[in-house]
Structures are given as C-alpha cells and as structure tokens.
Amino acid sequence: MxxxxxxxxxxxxxxxxxxxxxxxxxxxxxxxxxxxxxxxxxxxxxxxxxxxxxxxxxxxxxxxxIGHAEDDVPADAIEEFVAGAAGSRPGEISPTLFSDLVRLSLRLAEGMTESEEDTRQLIGVVKKEPQLILKIIGVTEQREAQFARDVARREGVAPDHPVVQMAVVLLSTIARKSSMAYFSDGNTRSYPDLLLENISAASLLFSQPFDSTATAAEGNQ
CATH class of the missing domain: 1.10.10.60 (Homeodomain-like)
Known part of the structure; x- marks a missing residue:
C-alpha cells in the first residue's frame, strides 16, 4: 500500500x-x-x-x-463482492452472483452482531420518537440504491437491470425480516442463523419449476 x-x-x-x-x-x-x-x-x-x-x-x-448510510457496509466487503465476477463477461449475470450475495450478507451480519447494542439503542430511540421512522426510510433507500449500483458494477449492467433490482429487493427484505426476528422479545437464535434460514427458504421457493408463458396464458383465460 x-x-x-x-x-x-x-x-x-x-x-x-x-x-x-x-x-x-x-x-x-x-x-x-x-x-x-x-x-x-x-x-x-x-x-x-x-x-x-x-x-x-x-x-x-x-x-x-440515524447515522451515515455507508457506515454499516465495510468498503472492503463490497470490493471483495464486486471482484467475485472478475471471470465473467460484462453484461452477463455471473453464475456465482447468488452465492456471493449470501456470502456478503453473512459478512455484513458479523457487523450487526458487533454493533448489536447500538442497534438495540436505535430501536429504543425510534420507539420513543416514532417520527424518526421517515428518516430511517430515507437512509434505507439510499443504502438500497447504493447496493444496486454495486451489484450492477459487479455484473457490468445498468442498476435498473431486473436481476439487480430483484437482488436488492430480496436481500433487503430478507435482512429486514431476519432483523425483526432477531431483535424480537424472547429470541435466542443468532442473526446469521435466522438470515440463512430465510435465504434458504427463498432459494427453495424460487428453485421450483416455473413456466412464465404457461402461467401468463392461464391468467388470460
């Protein structure tokens, strides 16, 4: 260096x-x-x-x-994720995108565990001052927009590419669901355990056969 x-x-x-x-x-x-x-x-x-x-x-x-939108995402983790598609042709979705997204999610989960007390404090503050929810939504949107740019940069496609957008929506939704379960009263499971369970459930669902042409035709009957 x-x-x-x-x-x-x-x-x-x-x-x-x-x-x-x-x-x-x-x-x-x-x-x-x-x-x-x-x-x-x-x-x-x-x-x-x-x-x-x-x-x-x-x-x-x-x-x-609320904090800064970039502080929860280590730059080295993002660059490692982007480099994961180095052997793929730009413009084509790399075959390791999903597995690398899971790996990135687990890497970020480590940060959540380390900052658990800060997150619990934020939850308590928002309960006390619910008007802060709008600020949280704004920061969340910034983070998701940046995540889309990072995925797009990795794959050599535009941020509005449907696979990029779906990756952002799915991973963000799974992360939120896992966080809600993790910070719920009485939970004894780790955040990575909950995260992997929800990712596995989504993977199982989307691995089922689906004929878009047949389904569309049935819907038009």
Missing part, C-alpha cells in the same frame, strides 16, 4: 470514528431526554467535537441519530 493510500485509509477511519461518536452521543441523549430535550451543543460536548465538526457530518440531530 502506498503512503497516499495509507493516509487516505487512516483519514477515512478517523472520519468513520467521528461519525460513530456523534451518532452514539445523539442516541444516548435522545434516550435520556427525548429528541427535543437537548441541543446540538450537548451532542458536541459528549462526542468531544466542535459545533462546526457536527455540521460537517450531519445536517440535523435526526440525521445524527
């Missing part, structure tokens, strides 16, 4: 650490005082940053609570 690349990597890690500190402080203050019970200055004091630094990272307290 060159000195320039090392410097860039260290700078990005520092930026990620600062964003994480701001988000952690904002969530803790919201849990304790409610969204309108504290100021940006208090967030800065807890996070050990200046007001100017806060606004360099987040435009509002609400955005700080």
């Amino acid at each position: 060159t000195d320039s690349a090392t410097s860039d990597s260290l700078r990005e890690r520092k930026r990620t650490a600062t964003r994480t500190a701001i988000t952690s402080a904002a969530r803790a203050l919201t849990s304790a005082k409610g969204l309108n019970g504290y100021t940006v200055e208090e967030v800065c004091e807890v996070a050990g940053i200046s007001r100017r630094t806060f606004f360099n990272y987040f435009p509002t307290k609400e955005d700080a609570i």
Whole structure:
C-alpha cells in the first residue's frame, strides 16, 4: 500500500470514528431526554467535537441519530463482492452472483452482531420518537440504491437491470425480516442463523419449476 493510500485509509477511519461518536452521543441523549430535550451543543460536548465538526457530518440531530448510510457496509466487503465476477463477461449475470450475495450478507451480519447494542439503542430511540421512522426510510433507500449500483458494477449492467433490482429487493427484505426476528422479545437464535434460514427458504421457493408463458396464458383465460 502506498503512503497516499495509507493516509487516505487512516483519514477515512478517523472520519468513520467521528461519525460513530456523534451518532452514539445523539442516541444516548435522545434516550435520556427525548429528541427535543437537548441541543446540538450537548451532542458536541459528549462526542468531544466542535459545533462546526457536527455540521460537517450531519445536517440535523435526526440525521445524527440515524447515522451515515455507508457506515454499516465495510468498503472492503463490497470490493471483495464486486471482484467475485472478475471471470465473467460484462453484461452477463455471473453464475456465482447468488452465492456471493449470501456470502456478503453473512459478512455484513458479523457487523450487526458487533454493533448489536447500538442497534438495540436505535430501536429504543425510534420507539420513543416514532417520527424518526421517515428518516430511517430515507437512509434505507439510499443504502438500497447504493447496493444496486454495486451489484450492477459487479455484473457490468445498468442498476435498473431486473436481476439487480430483484437482488436488492430480496436481500433487503430478507435482512429486514431476519432483523425483526432477531431483535424480537424472547429470541435466542443468532442473526446469521435466522438470515440463512430465510435465504434458504427463498432459494427453495424460487428453485421450483416455473413456466412464465404457461402461467401468463392461464391468467388470460
């Protein structure tokens, strides 16, 4: 790695650490005082940053609570996923796309386990301040749009390619379902276990024979 690349990597890690500190402080203050019970200055004091630094990272307290769209997806995991189609012809869906998507999902699941307490804190904050759900939806849409671009880059197709779009919809839905089960009261199973169970169920369903022409003809009768 060159000195320039090392410097860039260290700078990005520092930026990620600062964003994480701001988000952690904002969530803790919201849990304790409610969204309108504290100021940006208090967030800065807890996070050990200046007001100017806060606004360099987040435009509002609400955005700080939800966090940055890229922080849950390690760049090296994405690049490893994209490189998985290196032997395929651009424009043709690679034969390992599904298995590599599962592998990527499990890699990201490791991050969820490591940040479990932060996620539980966010769930508690949203229950206290349900208006934050709209912000979460916005960040989720950003993440899904970026995921579509990453899958498209890997396969050498446009982000609106139907296979790319279906990959995003399916994996996002399975991840949400698995997360809901994992964080539900009384759950004793691991998140990767739940994730694999749901992926296996989807795989079984879509592996069944399907004749689109015959089905369409029957529907038109």
